[in-house]
Amino acid sequence: MMFRDRREAGRLLAERVAATAPDAVLVLALPRGGLPVAAPIADRLGAALDIVVARKLGAPGHPEFGVGAIAEDGPPVYDQDNLRYARTTERSMAGTLAAERAELRRRIRRYRGDRPAPPVTGRVVVLVDDGLATGVTAHAALRWIRGRGPARLLLAVPVCSPQARDLLAPETDGIVYLSAPADFLAVGRWYEDFGQLTDADVDEVMRGYTHA
Secondary structure: OOEOOHHHHHHHHHHHHHHHOOOOOEEEEOOOOHHHHHHHHHHHHOOEEEEOOEEEEEEOOEEEEEEEEEEOOOOOEEOHHHHHHOOOOOHHHHHHHHHHHHHHHHHHHHHHOOOOOOOOOOOEEEEEOOOEOOOHHHHHHHHHHHOOOOOEEEEEEEEEOHHHHHHHHHHOOOEEEEEOOOOOOOHHHHEOOOOOOOHHHHHHHHOOOOOO
C-alpha cells in the first residue's frame, strides 16, 4: 500500500482511528514526521493536537539503526536485540545519549516554548508517527505517556514492520495501522513523497490547533 505523502496517509488512517477510538480527546504526534499524519486525525476526531518529543539513539557508526530512544524527560529505552546486533552496550552509548538528550531539549524549547508537556492523565490518547521500522522511538514515547496515567493509549501509524507492531503491542491498548508488509525494509519505501521536514514545517502544522 503506497501513500502519496504524509497528509494523505493521515487522512486514510483517520477513518481507521475514528472507528477504533471515537472518544479520543488528545492526539500526540512524534515530530517531525508524525505531525502531518496526526493533523488530519485530530481534525477527524475533533481532538486537541500536541507533540511528544523523542530522539532515536543510533548505533555507533550506523546512526540510522536505532538501538534505543529517549522521550521528553524519560529514561532511555533500549532494544537489547538491536544492541547485540550492533555489537554495542548501553554503557558505550553514553556519548550518543548525551548528544541526543541535548538535541531533544533544544527541540522541546523550539517547538513548545514555555508550554508544559501535554497533560495525559485520565485522557484517551492517540500517539501518531509516519511509520514504524524498529519501533524504538515510539517505544520510548509510549513508555513516557503510559507513565503519566492515560485512561487509554493507542498507537496509530500508516505503515509498520510486523516486528515493530508485535514489539509495541504490549505497550498500548491497541495499534491502528493500514499496512504491515512482510517486506517492509524502510518507512520511506511506502511513500511517494517522503521529504525531510524542518522545524518550520512543525510550526506550520501546529498553527491553528488547540493544544493540550
